[in-house]
Amino acid sequence: MLSQRIQQQFIDSADLKYQCAPALAPMVESAIHAVLACVTGGGKVLACGNGPSAAAAQIFAASFMGRFERERPELAALALSADSAVITAVAQDFDPGWVYARQVRALGQTGDVLLVVGGVGQAGNLLAAVEAAHERDMTVVALTGARGGRLTAVLRDTDVHICVPHDHPPRILEVHQLVLHCLCDGVDAQLLGLPEESLPDPENLA
Numbered sequence: 001m002l003s004q005r006i007q008q009q010f011i012d013s014a015d016l017k018y019q020c021a022p023a024l025a026p027m028v029e030s031a032i033h034a035v036l037a038c039v040t041g042g043g044k045v046l047a048c049g050n051g052p053s054a055a056a057a058q059i060f061a062a063s064f065m066g067r068f069e070r071e072r073p074e075l076a077a078l079a080l081s082a083d084s085a086v087i088t089a090v091a092q093d094f095d096p097g098w099v100y101a102r103q104v105r106a107l108g109q110t111g112d113v114l115l116v117v118g119g120v121g122q123a124g125n126l127l128a129a130v131e132a133a134h135e136r137d138m139t140v141v142a143l144t145g146a147r148g149g150r151l152t153a154v155l156r157d158t159d160v161h162i163c164v165p166h167d168h169p170p171r172i173l174e175v176h177q178l179v180l181h182c183l184c185d186g187v188d189a190q191l192l193g194l195p196e197e198s199l200p201d202p203e204n205l206a
Helices: 002-040 050-065 086-092 101-107 124-135 170-193
Strands: 045-049 077-079 113-117 141-144 159-164
Touching: 002 045, 002 113, 002 141, 002 159, 002 170, 045 050, 045 101, 045 124, 050 077, 050 113, 050 170, 086 101, 101 124, 113 124, 124 141, 141 170, 159 170
Parallel strands: 045 077, 045 113, 113 141, 141 159
Antiparallel strands: none
């Protein structure tokens, strides 16, 4: 019984990825171009999210500043959820809803990108971060689910909205993680070229 449930989780996750790939691929490509223009122009990516989405934003920043799969020069990315001292100071002295917006206003500049990993798009602190990014003439790349929630209303035509057509948060996050991998891979491919396919080892050929 439990084994069947586990297998069904794998099947449901794979089915959702397969079904939404054609619709999301063009938006992911647009996000890659936006991030690429940012980092090659001397800008940086500020990434944020809440809960598990905050962890996804941190993993993205680590892959960007370090590496994804191939060696390349480091790229500028910062996860706004990573500094607990800043977050708790803002939450204590101002408003918990400003924990990201104040960082965006302090660190963001024209040409930078704000990457929002937003679940169903209802969190007030993410909405405030987007508005702060627009004040700094930044492009926003927003990852949401369901129908995008309130976040949809504050995005501009120049932003990129990647909305997973599903209502179940764990499934949405699984697709978001894949999208973030595609974003890292796409930027690497544009900077380094497509990786060469590994040739089979003659000794292993029948």
